[in-house]
Amino acid sequence: MYKILDKVDYSDDVYMQVIEAPAVAAAAQPGQFIVLRIHEEGERIPLTIADFDRDKGTITIVVQAIGKSTRHLQKLGKGDSLANFIGPLGIPSEIENYGTVVCAGGGVGVAPVYPIARALKEAGNKVISIVAARNEKLLLWQDKMGEISDELIVTTDDGSCGRHCLVTEPLQELCETGGIDLIYAIGPGIMMKFCCKTTEPFGVKTIVSLNSIMVDGTGMCGACRVSVGGETKFVCVDGPEFDGHQVDFDLLMSRQRQYLSQEKESLDLYVECGGDQRCLK
Amino acid sequence: MPEVSNDKPERKPKRPKLPRTAIPEQPAKVRATNFEEVSLGYDEQMALTEASRCLQCKRPKCVLGCPVGIDIPAFIKLIEEGDPAAAIAKLKETTSFPAVCGRVCPQEEQCEKLCILGRKQEPVAIGRLERYAADWEAANGPSGKPEIAASKGKHVGVVGSGPAGVTCAGELAKMGYDVTIYEALHKPGGVLVYGIPEFRLPKDIVQRECDYVESLGVEIKLDHVIGRTMTVDQMAENGHDAIFLANGAGLPAFMNIPGENLNGVYSANEFLTRSNLMKAYRFPEYDTPIKVGKKVAVIGGGNVAMDAARTALRLGAEVHLIYRRSREEMPARNEEIHHAEEEGIIFDLLTNPTQILGDQEGWVEEIEVVDMELGEPDASGRRRPVPREGSERRIPVDVVIVSVGTKANPLLTKSTSGLELTGRGNIVADEHTLLTSKEGVFAGGDIVTGAATVILAMGAGKLAARSIDRYLQGQPLLTPEEEEAIQAASDKAAETAAAK
Numbered sequence A: 001m002y003k004i005l006d007k008v009d010y011s012d013d014v015y016m017q018v019i020e021a022p023a024v025a026a027a028a029q030p031g032q033f034i035v036l037r038i039h040e041e042g043e044r045i046p047l048t049i050a051d052f053d054r055d056k057g058t059i060t061i062v063v064q065a066i067g068k069s070t071r072h073l074q075k076l077g078k079g080d081s082l083a084n085f086i087g088p089l090g091i092p093s094e095i096e097n098y099g100t101v102v103c104a105g106g107g108v109g110v111a112p113v114y115p116i117a118r119a120l121k122e123a124g125n126k127v128i129s130i131v132a133a134r135n136e137k138l139l140l141w142q143d144k145m146g147e148i149s150d151e152l153i154v155t156t157d158d159g160s161c162g163r164h165c166l167v168t169e170p171l172q173e174l175c176e177t178g179g180i181d182l183i184y185a186i187g188p189g190i191m192m193k194f195c196c197k198t199t200e201p202f203g204v205k206t207i208v209s210l211n212s213i214m215v216d217g218t219g220m221c222g223a224c225r226v227s228v229g230g231e232t233k234f235v236c237v238d239g240p241e242f243d244g245h246q247v248d249f250d251l252l253m254s255r256q257r258q259y260l261s262q263e264k265e266s267l268d269l270y271v272e273c274g275g276d277q278r279c280l281k
Numbered sequence B: 001m002p003e004v005s006n007d008k009p010e011r012k013p014k015r016p017k018l019p020r021t022a023i024p025e026q027p028a029k030v031r032a033t034n035f036e037e038v039s040l041g042y043d044e045q046m047a048l049t050e051a052s053r054c055l056q057c058k059r060p061k062c063v064l065g066c067p068v069g070i071d072i073p074a075f076i077k078l079i080e081e082g083d084p085a086a087a088i089a090k091l092k093e094t095t096s097f098p099a100v101c102g103r104v105c106p107q108e109e110q111c112e113k114l115c116i117l118g119r120k121q122e123p124v125a126i127g128r129l130e131r132y133a134a135d136w137e138a139a140n141g142p143s144g145k146p147e148i149a150a151s152k153g154k155h156v157g158v159v160g161s162g163p164a165g166v167t168c169a170g171e172l173a174k175m176g177y178d179v180t181i182y183e184a185l186h187k188p189g190g191v192l193v194y195g196i197p198e199f200r201l202p203k204d205i206v207q208r209e210c211d212y213v214e215s216l217g218v219e220i221k222l223d224h225v226i227g228r229t230m231t232v233d234q235m236a237e238n239g240h241d242a243i244f245l246a247n248g249a250g251l252p253a254f255m256n257i258p259g260e261n262l263n264g265v266y267s268a269n270e271f272l273t274r275s276n277l278m279k280a281y282r283f284p285e286y287d288t289p290i291k292v293g294k295k296v297a298v299i300g301g302g303n304v305a306m307d308a309a310r311t312a313l314r315l316g317a318e319v320h321l322i323y324r325r326s327r328e329e330m331p332a333r334n335e336e337i338h339h340a341e342e343e344g345i346i347f348d349l350l351t352n353p354t355q356i357l358g359d360q361e362g363w364v365e366e367i368e369v370v371d372m373e374l375g376e377p378d379a380s381g382r383r384r385p386v387p388r389e390g391s392e393r394r395i396p397v398d399v400v401i402v403s404v405g406t407k408a409n410p411l412l413t414k415s416t417s418g419l420e421l422t423g424r425g426n427i428v429a430d431e432h433t434l435l436t437s438k439e440g441v442f443a444g445g446d447i448v449t450g451a452a453t454v455i456l457a458m459g460a461g462k463l464a465a466r467s468i469d470r471y472l473q474g475q476p477l478l479t480p481e482e483e484e485a486i487q488a489a490s491d492k493a494a495e496t497a498a499a500k
């Protein structure tokens, strides 16, 4: 069992948890993810490592509650335990001194960007961060990102905080100004797709972190396959990071919708029985 | 091996010629709708009758067919004498998983193929008797714990809790070693738990076997992905004096035909993992979903394809099994093919998929197939199927399950320095000792051989345990006699080759 040591709600459906998992923390690196299972009947859900503390032996995750499992997880707090917590999985980010790097995070995508941006900063890069969300309430980790960035740009779709625009606007401007050596863009599929469309004409390498549906997370099942540069890749072992200009985002997003009807059924039942798993038996 | 005595044969073939004892099974119609075990096993009377068919050969051929050399006539005799406790003890001298092997060994290719009775009538049902003894033990409590040698103060790390890893760990624990198994998944058992379905191998049997090795003092650390959570080198640094790699062949192969990434196309590994390991067949009580639809095409002809097809059938679909050769060439166990036919799987033989077509939303809609003809035999001796031109046709389907084999998963091997691999990514290990190119590291099971069988993986686990024991005691991995025997065998092979 893996203990939840801390929990903070950022909004109605976004929350942070700190989980005790010394073996995972000891090996964790920016860009990697974990797979967790809440209980015996639970599914294996992949979540990016938003932060880690090797000394304390902890991993931090930031989660958006969208379906049954992430809502159930939301109900757990300090003192509760998870049945399984596996990782770190995936290939770590390639951290080097590239020069000037833009790190753009959309929605909960800011959390996975954070350790990468921090490592890039430590490696001597100039880090320009873009923190984007639909509205102010959904903005995440502005302060944390600010601390490790040379420059911080905040955008909201509705203008409730920072610039009133989509994440792609400042990205476009930065590319036009020039001098950008590398871009990280992490967030929902649609956000990553348009970030890549924006940067492609400028030929600035843009790395994305894909969130395909997974089961094992170790390369055994192929559930997570995506098409990159016309080749089939397994996100869990070949990624999760890829050259965004090569990724077939439409396929990614289509495959993410595979279980919509079952996910709805599962969530409805969960809500119906007041969040109590036992009523399903 | 049974002792060879010089006594006169005490038993003349005067016994009545009994037919092979049938095994009770759930009726095909009933079992096609549930996940309960298909075969119900012998009761005592059936076991006694079947055991009595064995001729107790002085030079039993059957034993030569068993990859681990179980003393078959001896354990059968004990069953016949009404002493299943002694029979199971006899079996456990050689195999750690009798309840598993009795169920899933391809007996018709192994022990039963060589049984002398098979020449004139049907062979003794060795597997079923093995299962009987194991199930008897499960129902009546363990027949005593094996002796565990005094601690040798050395620690061995095993990667993977499939049959190879668990067998090796159990053997080493009995010899007095501290053993830790590292398993990537959240349940131990390897393919036995994530691949082979409940209706063929109930999961509580696998759990029982894993509990058994734990009772010998083996520690099983789940959720540990070697190569990620910890590397092989770190295992060595962390005090493992020797390491056994038994991480299996878990990387699904695809066919590289158009449409394979459409929604509704599964690898057999994914489909079976969802159903078995994640219990998606009990969705929504269990959280993991699975998609089946009305009509499913399974591509392949091995055990894995049969398991996927029969699982899809139980989840309510009409299932077509698409295989490019004929029934005779199917690599699956006969019994599984037979059961699949009985349950109503439709076999589209000499048929090969050429592409999968989807709808607007990216969902599978049709599969295009072409008829095949058998041409000249290929390297494997099987006649090579060649497409018949112009015979393309389309079958409407909701789900396609690709079951065309597995490859070596590179996750562990890529992260380990100094490990020699074959061109296909399998670990190179000495055939007689299972030592790899890396000091103190041994490897066996599917990761070395490519996808094979449970009993071969178990055999590799035993061999690895023997080598690791010798290695840790500073002895040569092969005794001089073994060296000599191997040399003699290879000389002989060279001679025969030269003579040709």
Ligand SMILES: Cc1cc2nc3c(=O)[nH]c(=O)nc-3n(C[C@H](O)[C@H](O)[C@H](O)COP(=O)(O)OP(=O)(O)OC[C@H]3O[C@@H](n4cnc5c(N)ncnc54)[C@H](O)[C@@H]3O)c2cc1C
Pocket (backbone or CB within 6 Å): A033, A043, A044, A045, A046, A047, A048, A049, A062, A063, A064, A065, A066, A067, A068, A069, A070, A071, A108, A111, A112, A210, A211, A212, A213, A214, A215, A240, A256, A257, A258, A259, A260, A263, A264, A267
């Ligand atoms: C590498 C990776 C990193 C991720 N990191 C984060 C993160 O840091 N924070 C976060 O909030 N979310 C993250 N996700 C997404 C997260 O895994 C899903 O939101 C979660 O599994 C949804 O489960 P659910 O039962 O609550 O929702 P469901 O109702 O089951 O599903 C809602 C949607 O989530 C996606 N999803 C469902 N099951 C899975 C699955 N097994 N694997 C992946 N996606 C699935 C599908 O697109 C689905 O339509 C990540 C996904 C991947 C692959």
Ligand SMILES: Cc1cc2nc3c(=O)[nH]c(=O)nc-3n(C[C@H](O)[C@H](O)[C@H](O)COP(=O)(O)OP(=O)(O)OC[C@H]3O[C@@H](n4cnc5c(N)ncnc54)[C@H](O)[C@@H]3O)c2cc1C
Pocket (backbone or CB within 6 Å): B104, B105, B106, B159, B160, B161, B162, B163, B164, B165, B182, B183, B184, B185, B188, B189, B190, B191, B192, B195, B196, B224, B225, B226, B227, B246, B247, B248, B249, B250, B272, B303, B304, B307, B333, B409, B411, B412, B444, B445, B446, B447, B451, B452, B453, B454, B455, B457
């Ligand atoms: C669906 C199916 C049906 C089959 N039916 C039969 C049958 O009827 N009869 C028969 O004899 N054989 C059958 N087989 C084949 C048989 O199951 C395998 O040959 C056998 O299980 C191989 O054993 P193993 O110990 O080498 O590997 P596996 O059983 O594959 O076990 C390997 C274990 O290692 C773990 N692992 C992998 N990588 C890592 C890592 N990096 N770190 C930690 N752990 C790791 C895996 O999760 C797994 O648990 C079948 C196989 C399948 C897939």
Ligand code: SF4
Pocket (backbone or CB within 6 Å): B065, B066, B067, B068, B069, B070, B072, B095, B101, B102, B105, B106, B107, B110, B111, B112, B126, B127, B130, B455
């Ligand atoms: S282990 Fe398999 S091959 Fe050996 S005797 Fe038992 S069923 Fe036959």
Ligand code: SF4
Pocket (backbone or CB within 6 Å): B053, B054, B055, B056, B057, B060, B061, B062, B063, B072, B073, B114, B115, B116, B117, B124, B126
């Ligand atoms: S070959 Fe057949 S009859 Fe002879 S000992 Fe073996 S099982 Fe019995």
Ligand code: FES
Pocket (backbone or CB within 6 Å): A213, A214, A215, A216, A217, A218, A219, A220, A221, A222, A223, A224, A225, A234, A235, A236, A237
């Ligand atoms: S999640 Fe199974 S292979 Fe990637």
